[in-house]
Amino acid sequence: MNKISLKFSILITSVVLAATLAGVWLAEIYREHESRAMLLPDRVITLFPDPKPLTAFALTDHKNRVFDLASLKGKWSFLFFGFTHCPDVCPTTLAVLARARDNIAKNTVGAEDIQFVFISVDPNRDTASKLGQYVDYFDTTFLGVTGDNAQIANLAGQLGAAYQVAITPGIENYPVYHSTAVFLLDPRARYHAVFTPPHDAETISKRFKVVRELEAGNAT
């Protein structure tokens, strides 16, 4: 085995290990919420009535501003993990989220307290400026966020978002595998609900309206 392929094997092994740990973590979250998590009959949203507060993480947005736990507070956040070299799933999902945002903005409550965040799991290729160009295209309010691998794994792990970056020396278009869920965090930075694909804008905006009303009811 030569040096490069050895390095590559180590990388793949560690990524697979990380993904496995993420899986174990996810199973743990599901177990924790098992008695209370509600997969609504439409099978597109799972609600956690006892949402799990996130812990500290440190990432950077496409304007080179810090994106951390504080950035989630006071807003409902829709998070999606992907990468810009993704020709099918990511643009499809971001286009749906842009329409969902339009729908929500048309609502009486409006869109002042919501944010949509695209988190690239491929910081190797996705620079801040590239991410900016990418998210701007779908909606100028969208945030593109990335950071170092440990911090991406930190946030993804807290949400049970699986991903795998198969960096291959000399291969420009290396494959990236990533979760297809859209994670909903509440204004207290808690993991509140998750939307599972196939995503559609109308369902997301309608379900979000209900979730927000339920939460407003809980708060009073």
Next chain:
Amino acid sequence: MRWRHPVFVCLILALTLDPAASEEAGVSVRDAWIRETPPGMTMMAGYMELRNNTSRPQVLVAASSSGFETVMIHRTIVKDGMAGMVHASQIELTPNASLIFAPGGYHLMLMNPKRTLRAGDPVVINLEFRGGLVLRVAFEVRK
């Protein structure tokens, strides 16, 4: 190997003259489109509805276009909660049935466009089938 060998010549002639291969309407394509991408992005995806109008299987074996450096047939698969793409070396179309290339499933992966493509632009992609049939399909770039 001698490619001008009479056996090969006969074989090539036989393939060229195969009725399925010359039957242009044997496979038809509808709703062919390419998703417009954000500026500067090098990976695009093409979608369409393929219909096999014949009573025998037709096999899509390759796709190419002068508009892109590389065109590949891909399929998005979701495994263990993760989406990824797999290369499909060929796709068999069932007789008298349709196969849809759609977001989240089969798509043509279009790499490194030769020029920036914007909504409304036409792009020709050649679909090659086993037996020699080549369909020139006009795709429309859509937002």
